[in-house]
Amino acid sequence: MCGRFTITDPLDAIMDRYYASIADGFEYKPNYNAAPMQYIPTIIGSKNGNRLGSLRWGLVPVWAKDDKIGNKMINARAETLAEKPAFKRLISSKRCIIPTNGFYEWKKEGTAKQPMRILMKDDRLFSLAGLYDTRTDPDGNKLSTCTIITTEPNSIMExxxxxxxxxxxPEDEAEWLGRDNDDVQSLLALLKPYQASEMRAYEVPKEVGNVRNNTEGLIKEVG
Structure with missing residues (x-):
């Protein structure tokens, strides 16, 4: 799964990277421990170009009776996207990118778990594939949420x-965000493990396990 990540680049750098303008009401600050149920920066394609805004992490389908379902829908498996009721109707029209400069995962070492940070070798921003939806509750309040798509591990991750x-x-991002692209099979073909030779991983402090911790020290290499 993918349950934590970092996005710490300057706002201008994110906007330049995605040729994006800022959506109304968007506020940004670096996040060293982005976690489910938080509002996270996201890129969505629009008729006026890419927009940088925020969505709450944990998908709440438009038909959901309760928004607490988002806790269980932080990830969507690429292999079953086209079958699951919550995701299959979103592939053709509600796709997003979650920009990041690294994500965390916990490696089992005997009975313990060591948090790892996984990123690009050159520390550059990269794009996680996501889906989003907007639900309106009985009182008319709208909630826009997202999920991060997962796949099989590459050799770094396994x-x-x-x-x-x-x-x-990078060359597939425009196709993923394209508003006019509803070719589900070609979109699903983009959802594969990333090239391991471009990535690296290192151990980080165990404090990253507590979502209340959110400082630059979390991304320091340990061991």
């Missing part, structure tokens, strides 16, 4: 965990 988030190749 020693750490049996899943990894889908990282889009």
């Amino acid at each position: 020693d750490i965990h049996n899943r990894m988030p889908v990282i889009l190749r």
Whole structure:
């Protein structure tokens, strides 16, 4: 699964990377421990170009009776997207990118678990593939939420965990965000493990396990 990540680049750098303008009401600050049920930066394609805004992490389908379902829908398996009621109708029209510069995963070491940070070798921003939805409750309040798609691990990840988030190749990002693209089969073909040779992983402090901790010290290499 993918349950924590970092997004710490300057706002201007994120906007430049995605040729994005800021959505109304969007506020940004670096996050060293982004966690489910938080509002996270997301990129959505629009008729006026890419928009950088925020969605709450943990998908709440439009038909959900209760928004607490989002706790259980932080990830969506790429292999079964086209079958699951919560996800299959979103692939063709409600896709997003979650920008990040690294994600966390816990590696089992005997009875203990060691948190690891996984990122690009050159520390650059990269794109996690996501889906989003907007639910309106009985009082008319709207809630926009998202989920991160996961796939099988590459060789970097297989020693750490049996899943990894889908990282889009830069050349595939426009196709994923394209508003006019509803070719589900070609979109599903983008959801594969990222090239391991471009990635690295290192041990980080165990304090990352507490969502209340959110400082630069969490991304320091230990061991």
